[in-house]
Amino acid sequence: MDWMLEDLASSVPQTRHVVVLSSDGLCMAQHGTDEDTADRLAAACAGLQSLSAAVGAEFPHGDGKMKLVVIEVNGGFFYLMAAGAGAYLAVLADDDVDAGLMGQRMRDLVLRIGQHFTSPPRADQQVP
16 A cells, blocks of 8 residues: 555655544554654544534534545645545645645545555454
């Protein structure tokens, strides 16, 4: 999966970090960042995903599932996209990134390998 994340980062100039995470905030893959940063981003994304689902539940004709969250801050953009059952794709980019290109490349990546991004729920295991 590393080369696919690298492809996303190299095809969109100004991309800083790319992280694939599970819905419970565990980093599953990363590119352009160190492990500690990827873990912090994954944990923050889990909270953001939960908040977006709560907001989504307020739409009476929707299913409450988050598709895409974009946050603009001084210095850049943050993107979080649903990427399969229980998995998400997160990207941090500089403020001069082409936002349309980023969204398109993220969607392309999710469509191309979305089934590999799936993170099934963990089952409770009984210890004998």
